[in-house]
Amino acid sequence: MKILVLNAGSSSQKSCLYALKEEALPVQPPSPLWEAQIDWTHHEGVAELKVKTIHGAILKEELKAESRQETVEYMLQTLWQGETKVIDNLAEIDCVGHRVVHGGDKYHESTLISQEVKDAIANFAKFAPVHNPANLQGIEAIENILGEKVPQIAVFDTAFHAKMPEEAIVYPLPYEFYQHGIRRYGFHGISHQYVSQRAAQLLGKDLTSLKLVTCHLGNGCSLAAVKNGHSIDTTMGFTPTAGLMMGTRSGDIDPGIIIDLLRRGHTGEQIDDIFNRRSGFLGLSGVSADMRLIEQAIAQGNARAKLAYDVYVHILRSFIGAMIATLSGIDALVFTAGVGENAADLRADVCESFEFFGLKIDVEKNNHKPVDRDISTPDSSVKILVIHTQEDWAIAQECIRLTQLVTSH
Structure with a gap:
């Protein structure tokens, strides 16, 4: 086939x-x-x-x-x-x-x-x-x-998040907005689904028994809280602009900023350009949207690049904490995508905040370019996995599943 x-x-x-x-x-x-x-x-x-x-x-x-x-x-x-x-x-x-x-x-x-x-x-x-x-x-x-x-x-990409409970998808706006499709949809679903399944394989557990926080960190970034094999919360929303700080996207901001920009004469197209293409790492650092170049700039003493990195880590820690609260616990924290798979220092800095409840990263494992591997210490109460996301293979699996379903009927 x-x-x-x-x-x-x-x-x-x-x-x-x-x-x-x-x-x-x-x-x-x-x-x-x-x-x-x-x-x-x-x-x-x-x-x-x-x-x-x-x-x-x-x-x-x-x-x-x-x-x-x-x-x-x-x-x-x-x-x-x-x-x-x-x-x-x-x-x-x-x-x-x-x-x-x-x-x-x-x-x-x-x-x-x-x-x-x-x-x-x-x-x-x-x-x-x-x-x-x-x-x-x-x-x-x-x-x-x-x-x-x-x-x-x-x-x-939105399908994996389709079973999120209503309280996770409805915005606190006038209800008629929800009736007209303005709600949280979530994205990166193919990646979150794949790494969740792969995490269960690596841990030798049934996916339905696990509480996972999956971190898709690339130029675009999102988290998912995965319970019983389904996404029950995620950081991206009505559009992929929401949630975490990203390469060029702002992530969550005070909506009053948009109102202020409109009052100053900015058009909708200009505001879209600001939040989607001129913000995030690129906007804060003035250097690049690429984490590798940000790290080089930090090593050279660039203060704005360091600020951008610190803001990114602060926001990422905050949202991971929120996902853990939604799950009422966590069995494994999963890092994936270009940044998640390759930025060892970032993984260490993020995990440092969660040592208080027993999450411990193995420094040596973390620094040796792990692929589909547990990088937590033996006594860590939470597993830390680095998984290479394979969206193409996940799509192929869906093709097989659906064609077999059609053939069987």
């Missing part, structure tokens, strides 16, 4: 092809036959394409980025053409899975894509104007290449 995965972001398109035996799913994520990435931010008007295969073939190419859909279609041709060819013809692809950022309050699980689903994805673009249109373009590109007979599955 060959499953193609498309993971579209605001400025990039990641894709991979898995070849699996239907009778037995591997416990460990398998290596894809083919992986490709398009970066639309490399140069203005130019897309950078990178492709590699399990056999070692590598392709790097710059393309004119006149049409996003045409660029995606060109990327997919490298599956069956040229040095990166891994299949002989399109008929070998059994299913295509797509990451879709926003499923609104309608889609609580992965769904076989139909015209109705496409219309809904387009409609929910009002909540995710950068991501949902890109997700839809990937779906339409596949239809153009493979036709409508190959099943396509939408795996929603």
